[in-house]
Amino acid sequence: DADDTLDPWVVQWMADNPLRAGVFDTLDPAILELARGDNPFPVTREIARVTDDEVGGVPV
Incomplete structure (x- = not known):
């Protein structure tokens, strides 16, 4: 399979x-604010921290 071929379900x-699948020509300030992560939706559960x-076999 070529890397530039999408699966049929996609x-x-x-x-x-x-x-939802398109690219925006411009970003509305409200969307931009949400994209930057400081949004008004509080986290309702603790998020686990995962580290390696x-x-x-290579230390990181």
Whole structure:
């Protein structure tokens, strides 16, 4: 498979959801604020912290 070929289910999802699959020409300030991560939705559960001391035998 070529790297530039999308799976059929992805193509279908993009066709079914054109507003979510497209690229914005400009970013509305409200969307930009949400994209930067400081959004008004509080986290309702503790997020686990995951770290690796080694990856494939190589210290990181």
